[in-house]
Amino acid sequence: MDTGISEQMLDEYRHNGIIKVEQVITREEAAHYREVTLQLLESTPKGGPVNYAKAFHQYVDVWRDNDMLQSLTLHPKVGAIAEQLAGIPMRLWHDHTLAKEPSKAQPTAFHQDQIKWPFAKPRHTLSAWIALQDTPVERGCMSFIAGSHEVEDLPNIGTGDQERWKVEKPDLEWWPRLTVPLKAGDCTFHNGMIMHAAGANLTQEWRVAHVVILVDREAAYSGQEHVVTDSLGLEAGQRMPDDRFPPVEKYSVKG
Numbered sequence: 001m002d003t004g005i006s007e008q009m010l011d012e013y014r015h016n017g018i019i020k021v022e023q024v025i026t027r028e029e030a031a032h033y034r035e036v037t038l039q040l041l042e043s044t045p046k047g048g049p050v051n052y053a054k055a056f057h058q059y060v061d062v063w064r065d066n067d068m069l070q071s072l073t074l075h076p077k078v079g080a081i082a083e084q085l086a087g088i089p090m091r092l093w094h095d096h097t098l099a100k101e102p103s104k105a106q107p108t109a110f111h112q113d114q115i116k117w118p119f120a121k122p123r124h125t126l127s128a129w130i131a132l133q134d135t136p137v138e139r140g141c142m143s144f145i146a147g148s149h150e151v152e153d154l155p156n157i158g159t160g161d162q163e164r165w166k167v168e169k170p171d172l173e174w175w176p177r178l179t180v181p182l183k184a185g186d187c188t189f190h191n192g193m194i195m196h197a198a199g200a201n202l203t204q205e206w207r208v209a210h211v212v213i214l215v216d217r218e219a220a221y222s223g224q225e226h227v228v229t230d231s232l233g234l235e236a237g238q239r240m241p242d243d244r245f246p247p248v249e250k251y252s253v254k255g
């Protein structure tokens with residue numbers, strides 16, 4: 001598949017830990033998926049799968065509950081780009097909707113993702129963050145600390161814990177930051193180890209992101225607590241089962 005990823009983009013990803021890919025889906029597709037997502041959030045009863053938090057409302061594993069959003073999560077282009085960037089075969093780990101309500105949602109604090117996930121030394125993890133509407137700075141686009149995917153001694157920082165990263169590693173505040181506004185259908189791919197945050201939504205429109213997370217296909221389950229795996233009865237040390245966490249090469253097969 002022609003993913004449009006150049007050698008220069010690959011170098012940029014390796015160096016910074018993040019790249020932007022324009023129009024991974026079209027504006028029209030983004031508008032459609034946004035509508036589907038907002039309807040799903042609205043029709044999901046309180047106490048159900050949506051976690052309502054101050055930084056964002058989160059619906060984990062939405063691909064398993066909605067066939068239309070499944071087609072976005074298992075989008076062949078997203079999978080192909082992920083494998084190109086990682087340089088190894090990958091599988092879906094999970095997806096989530098991250099929705100910031102109009103005007104109220106607070107910033108998302110700087111954190112690394114991979115430390116939150118139950119894998120023992122995966123060779124690579126990454127997230128595709130797909131903007132389902134124009135997402136300028138004022139609507140809560142993402143910011144990344146360039147090169148921080150090499151930093152290995154940070155703790156698990158909560159997405160609402162705004163000041164923690166500065167306490168844990170004060171010099172990070174002075175590293176260059178990449179703030180990446182996205183048009184509807186644009187996407188960032190970020191390494192699971194990079195420090196990243198998102199702004200508050202100061203606009204009158206929802207900020208809806210569809211985030212697809214992929215992991216090294218060979219990664220072993222570590223047994224660490226996680227909402228996606230806790231009920232699955234996996235043994236620490238085993239490989240993730242293909243029928244639940246589809247490898248990119250099997251993306252036409254439903255999980």
Ligand code: SIN
Binds near residue numbers: 055113127
């Ligand atoms: C956000 O969209 O607010 C945060 C996304 C992330 O932490 O990956």
Ligand code: NI
Binds near residue numbers: 111112113196
């Ligand atoms: Ni994150």
